Amino acid sequence: MTNDVLTVHGGTPLHGQIRVRGAKNLVSKAMVAALLGDEPSRLFDVPRIRDVEVVRGLLELHGVKVTDGVEDGELVFDPANVESASTDEINVHAGSSRIPILLCGPLLHRLGHAFIPDLGGCHIGPRPIDFHIQALREFGAMVDKAPDGMHLTAPNGLHGTKLELPYPSVGATEQVLLTAVMADGVTELRNAAVEPEIIDLICVLQKMGAIIKVHTDRVIEIQGVPRLGGYTHRPIPDRIEAASWAAAALATGGDIEVLGAEQVDMMTFLNVFRSVGGAYEVTDARPRAGQEGKIRFWHPGGELRAVAIETDVHPGFMTDWQQPLVVALTQARGLSIVHETVYEQRLGYTDALNTMGATIQVYRDCLGGTPCRFGRRNFKHSAVIAGPSKLHAADLVIPDLRAGFSHLIAALAAEGTSRVYGVDLINRGYEDFEAKLAALGAHAERG
């Protein structure tokens, strides 16, 4: 019997304080980087989320000893005895996350071969891995796609190369970084992603002994080194989670203080939040004075205003900020426009909002000027949200992580009792979300 459902009694503004920890989309990559070293690494502020468990499991299968450190959220990785794992053991993790693809380079360096299970992750479009495979082949890897997964070898070793990504993919940039750092010679990557999580991964690799230059115009140059040591690192905070709670404050007419949130990586979000009519106050961290950084987000009363946003690679408006914010946009007066340019199918969740009383129409056209790969390919990737709409309770099924959080916010904002099915998916990226909801005064219970 599964109890994967949350009953949400909506209509109560969320008030209070919660904390975000290390960014999910950095922590999991830093864990993979530990595999490259020949000394132990230490990572702080690791959230208890499913993606972390999956990577931990994969590292342990490959002989990395993973232990809890002294501090809450501290993990220590000892890669002294890296070893091969059987395909059957690895396949236990098939379909559970997209991170395993990033083990290719590190395993090739450490073992000379790698097996990668079928990937999982959120169903937000086809999510191909062609850039990854192309890059690995250019480093000299032999990639063999089999029904059970992907087998890789590097009979002549891995060599630095010149690459240009067709699109600044986060994952493919990380793939190149994690492979190039120990490849023989220099790698030049053009059209690289430069998200803050990527820069933080570069900091991790640099601490291990890598030589990486980030030039202007999305060019990254990596000089391969023969060995890497360990790292001690405190990751950047999770700016997606912080924005999700900010959207929850706005949609429910509440007031949420997000401890650990930092302004610098959220500037684009903060601009939009203010344009919609939300209020926020930044408190900078002052470690020597014992002061933690935080951002307080609240609905200052009055009407929210419609906005036009286009998701984009950094420093644009993140695609992962889009779904939670759209719930708040259903409460804004006028027509808001969202042009999703990162994923071709990330607006399906709006159907559920419409069943709750929202008025959202999705379009195949590009409703915005940002160049986009989807306009001529018939994908419904733009949305117009007419507001304000009174949301009412409904039974909802969570389709993916970020859409799931938006469903949750919608249920909290709506009058009446909703049942949200599939909430366990939210644990993939939001630590202790049920405890946080309770701390914010939400009325929600399992079952």
Ligand code: EPU
């Ligand atoms: N793409 C390709 N071929 C590739 C790789 C990517 O066509 O080989 C396309 C994708 O289909 C997509 C676009 O490029 O249309 C961008 O994908 P990207 O590779 O940048 O995304 P990712 O690395 O798979 C990470 C985050 C996502 C986040 C995106 C964009 C992790 C584990 N995931 O995914 O986060 O949306 O970057 O910022 O870091 C989430 O946290 O919920 C989440 C989905």
